[in-house]
Amino acid sequence: MIVSVASGKGGTGKTTVAAALASVWNAPLDAMDLDVEAPNLHLFLNPKIKDCRIANIEIPVVDEARCTHCRMCSELCQFKAISDLGRILLIFPEMCHGCGGCITVCPEKALKPGTRELGEICWGHAGEQDFFMGRLRIGEAMSPPLMREVKSYRKKLRGREDRDLIIDAPPGTSCPAINAVMDSDVICLVTEPTPFGLYDLKLAVEAFRPLGPPMGVVVNRDGIGNDAVLDFCSQEGLPVLTKIPFSRRLAEAYSDGRVITQAAPELTPLFKDLAEKLRQLSRASSPAKEATSHA
Amino acid sequence: MHEIVIISGKGGTGKTSLMGAFAHLALNLIVCDLDVDAPDLHMLLHPENETSEDFFSGHEAIIEEENCTGCGLCADLCRFNAIYSKAGVFSVNPLKCEGCKVCVTFCPEKAIAFPERHCGKWYIASTRFGPMVHAKLFPGAENSGKLVALLRQKARELAQSRGMNLILCDGPPGIGCPVISSLTGTGTAVLITEPTPSGIHDLKRVAELCRHFKIPAAVIINKSDLNPRVAGDIKTWCLADGWVIAGEIPYDMAVTEAMVNGQVLTEYLPSNSLMRIAIQDAWKRIESMIQAQRAA
Numbered sequence: 001m002i003v004s005v006a007s008g009k010g011g012t013g014k015t016t017v018a019a020a021l022a023s024v025w026n027a028p029l030d031a032m033d034l035d036v037e038a039p040n041l042h043l044f045l046n047p048k049i050k051d052c053r054i055a056n057i058e059i060p061v062v063d064e065a066r067c068t069h070c071r072m073c074s075e076l077c078q079f080k081a082i083s084d085l086g087r088i089l090l091i092f093p094e095m096c097h098g099c100g101g102c103i104t105v106c107p108e109k110a111l112k113p114g115t116r117e118l119g120e121i122c123w124g125h126a127g128e129q130d131f132f133m134g135r136l137r138i139g140e141a142m143s144p145p146l147m148r149e150v151k152s153y154r155k156k157l158r159g160r161e162d163r164d165l166i167i168d169a170p171p172g173t174s175c176p177a178i179n180a181v182m183d184s185d186v187i188c189l190v191t192e193p194t195p196f197g198l199y200d201l202k203l204a205v206e207a208f209r210p211l212g213p214p215m216g217v218v219v220n221r222d223g224i225g226n227d228a229v230l231d232f233c234s235q236e237g238l239p240v241l242t243k244i245p246f247s248r249r250l251a252e253a254y255s256d257g258r259v260i261t262q263a264a265p266e267l268t269p270l271f272k273d274l275a276e277k278l279r280q281l282s283r284a285s286s287p288a289k290e291a292t293s294h295a
Numbered sequence: 296m297h298e299i300v301i302i303s304g305k306g307g308t309g310k311t312s313l314m315g316a317f318a319h320l321a322l323n324l325i326v327c328d329l330d331v332d333a334p335d336l337h338m339l340l341h342p343e344n345e346t347s348e349d350f351f352s353g354h355e356a357i358i359e360e361e362n363c364t365g366c367g368l369c370a371d372l373c374r375f376n377a378i379y380s381k382a383g384v385f386s387v388n389p390l391k392c393e394g395c396k397v398c399v400t401f402c403p404e405k406a407i408a409f410p411e412r413h414c415g416k417w418y419i420a421s422t423r424f425g426p427m428v429h430a431k432l433f434p435g436a437e438n439s440g441k442l443v444a445l446l447r448q449k450a451r452e453l454a455q456s457r458g459m460n461l462i463l464c465d466g467p468p469g470i471g472c473p474v475i476s477s478l479t480g481t482g483t484a485v486l487i488t489e490p491t492p493s494g495i496h497d498l499k500r501v502a503e504l505c506r507h508f509k510i511p512a513a514v515i516i517n518k519s520d521l522n523p524r525v526a527g528d529i530k531t532w533c534l535a536d537g538w539v540i541a542g543e544i545p546y547d548m549a550v551t552e553a554m555v556n557g558q559v560l561t562e563y564l565p566s567n568s569l570m571r572i573a574i575q576d577a578w579k580r581i582e583s584m585i586q587a588q589r590a591a
Contacts, residue, residue, distance in 0.1 A: 037500075038496075040305070076396060078354065098374060203434050207434030224548065224551045225551050
């Protein structure tokens with residue numbers, strides 16, 4: 001089972017929930033931080049890192065001697081990554097999405113595959129569990145290619161072994177968030193009962209609903225704000241899986257890098273129950289799950 | 296004209312709440328919400344839209360079933376795994392399609408259409424603090440970086456035509472595409488952090504990004520009394536790494552109360568509140584930092 005912990009708004013408690021779920025999970029588990037721009041899960045799980053490697057994206061490199069300046073590459077490129085100045089073929093590596101079109105289309109074989117560094121992928125052990133993360137290189141704009149690399153790194157390592165996976169997703173509702181949650185069996189949406197929390201929850205529901213996986217809501221900092229989030233969930237038929245009470249003590253525990261179930265052991269049953277509800281939610285929908293065979 | 300962008304790396308550190316207060320304190324400004332992915336500032340400023348425009352960006356591939364012979368070349372060439380087949384019928388998953396045109400170009404039957412992608416809307420609006428430029432990217436859409444660049448350009452045009460000398464922008468979280476698009480060539484970045492392990496970790500990344508793009512930046516430690524030890528670590532690090540601290544704001548439940556009231560903090564808080572005074576002090580330091588930048 002793959003559980004994505006996501007939200008529209010940042011700072012609602014995704015990492016808190018992901019770390020707490022990992023602490024109570026009762027089956028072999030991998031935890032994966034796909035918030036590659038601002039990865040924080042390792043600060044709470046404290047994994048012993050076994051392997052860190054650079055992840056690259058393929059970009060074109062020009063062999064000027066072969067280039068006849070036919071412009072087929074620059075005309076194909078949709079991302080303004082190639083500009084033909086007549087005598088020089090200029091390549092802007094940072095703009096390249098790695099589609100490989102220019103290399104394929106070039107009739108002279110004047111473009112060869114090169115690389116741009118996306119960031120790094122790390123793998124290690126956090127207690128009984130395995131931990132994976134991506135960390136975007138500072139200055140790199142594109143996070144989805146790195147997220148794909150992290151997912152495929154795990155896939156290669158696991159082979160046919162089936163293990164549960166908890167994904168700590170990035171905030172927002174555009175391509176990085178979609179890429180993180182798209183192959184999940186269940187999406188756990190963490191929100192807070194405030195106007196910002198509600199508005200961004202609505203956006204997240206709208207963005208993630210077409211993806212198919214069932215969704216449930218965790219209301220963090222319950223007690224602040226108002227009831228509008230609960231009203232929205234009941235209107236939309238979104239199950240509220242749990243409410244995490246607000247207290248300054250819990251906020252302080254987070255600020256010390258402590259996992260919430262360790263700082264407040266009385267909350268352990270709440271997260272065990274959340275883990276069970278996520279499992280049920282994913283099972284309930286799995287017969288209807290589309291058998292998509294991606295190429 | 297000077298442009299300020301508020302960013303944080305980590306989400307939820309208080310960018311929008313502080314941005315709203317600064318918009319109240321600043322004079323003669325254009326307000327701009329660059330968090331087009333999850334914009335929240337409108338809930339504090341209640342903009343009344345004067346113009347509304349569609350935002351198109353890039354294209355998407357759509358396989359025309361009647362012309363497709365099912366050769367599968369498109370699926371082989373697609374680097375984004377966006378093309379799948381179900382019972383011999385090939386389709387493009389629009390959420391995975393990056394609009395690279397490779398499948399369109401190489402399809403031997405020319406069976407793939409490539410229409411423009413309607414990604415969102417953008418608006419020019421009026422608020423009680425001044426004109427506002429904002430947008431909404433459709434959920435799941437991409438190219439937020441392009442929309443950010445468009446908003447900044449519109450804000451500059453508006454500032455020029457209305458004689459405003461400050462553009463104050465609420466930025467997105469993270470350090471990727473929309474943040475880079477918000478940051479490049481801006482006047483000053485204000486980095487909002489909080490005294491938590493995640494706050495300091497992500498502050499360092501976003502500060503490094505500012506250095507990479509040579510953007511002057513000031514740090515604000517929000518919720519600073521939540522963990523004085525980590526707040527101290529942030530100050531020590533800022534000093535060692537060469538970043539100005541513009542202010543420290545105490546942790547206060549008023550942030551949520553003001554938000555529920557649809558007000559910015561400096562409107563909601565009484566004038567003698569510690570938080571309000573801290574916000575005013577931080578804004579004064581940012582203003583004097585800009586003056587020093589201009590003088591230099």
